[in-house]
Amino acid sequence: MKRFIASVLFVFITFSCFSQKLNSYKYVVIPYEFSFLKKHNKYRVNTLVRYLFKNEGFEVLYDSEDFPEELSSNRCLGLYADINSDSNIFTTKLAFVLRDCSNKIVLETPFGRSKVKAYEKAYSQALREAFETIKAENYTYQPKKKEVEIPPPPPPVQVVEEMPDSVEVKVTEEKKPIQKTVEQTKTTTTVTETKKVVLYAQPIENGYQLVDTSPKVIMILLKTGVPNVYLVKGQDATVYKENGQWILSKATANGNAKSTLEIKF
Template identity: 30%
Template sequence: MKVFTLLLAMAFSVIARSQNTINNYQYVLVPERFEMFKQENQYGMNTLAKSLLEGVGFKAYMADEQLPADLASNKCNALKAELVEKKKFLSTGLILVLKDCQGNVVYQSEEGKSREKEWQLAYNEALRNAVGFLSKAQYKYDGSAPAAATATTTNTPAVVMTAATPATVTDSKDVLYAQANANGYQLIDTSPRKVMSLLKTSQVDSFIADDGVARGIVFKKGGEWYFEYYQDEKLVSKKLNIKF
């Protein structure tokens, strides 16, 4: 049971990294100068990036602009725009990267290309094409708080589960089907609807779990799967019917 302490202490930072999508964010911060250039707003790229991102649906702000109160108090409510240049002999290539406040890549476009010979025309066209791929992602702010912002502003103590901790045990007979992904599994019901995320750990048959309401651990004991978490300072243990 001691392993639960370490797993839950890790849970919030890992979940924050894995669950963020562009739809969690309504704001994007655009720097005054992209790293690939020597001057601020060189070739008008920064103001163009701001305009294009607003065209997609984001609320974009430059570093020197007055920010909304919720963004000014917590920069983790915004993504940061970066550009990566792909060196080519006969064309200019740019990739748009959107990162959260922890430096994690939330979105990366395909390469926007231009064969214009004049630098400003080439960079502007490549940027427009890169943002064009973002348009195809059908961005729409879903009104939820970014996981990175929640993890940064909320000081949640690590939960210590011991054998002596009393637990409320419930039994869920609904079948949940495990679908593998890059970080572990997602559990879906027969709808099909996603009901829980499972993140791999170093322990066999133990996962960091999040059902959208509670965060805890899913583990196997005695041939049965259990989801354990704390609710109102009480340990809750729920038996799950998982099909891997």
């Protein structure tokens, strides 16, 4: 009696474990052509297998068709079904094998048997008997929960103060300022007394032109905005009035050369 109860518990626990494993798979992929038949849907085997899995709630696909996007990106959402055949001339024996995306066996059923001579009926009877193992698990799709891995806390940071082996002392010598002798160039101003030539100022735009008695234009004076101070056009020189006299101040290599002018306005 104890052995019987133990056997029942073992079978129940085994089926429960398989059922929990199957519930995490959404799809079943079956071969378009089973190897033991070597032809698609021979004896209507493909149609029957597709019907059996679909009737249990699986989404069934052939391995030759385009997969849905979620299965294409995650092949582990599917179980990959195949059929083992151990038939002989007297008995048809077939079993289901379900593998995961790593080709590991998730579930392998016992062989279903049939002694019917007609192949289509024999295959149907043997497959339905083998499928009872899968049917008994009451499959319901339950997506796996994503496990979030919590990283361990980082180790505490130890602060180690390092003392220097030696202290380097830099001695900076005070440098005496270098005295530079700057030679100043004295600017000399030379005043030249010239023979007075009377120049006549004729108004022009922005100034005057000075002409002699010829009349010849001697120079052109440009207004500066300062009363009685003019620039000489085309020369580095100025004409200004000082102490009642008109002075021509001209820059030369040796300084400023000054001369007096007699101008009639």
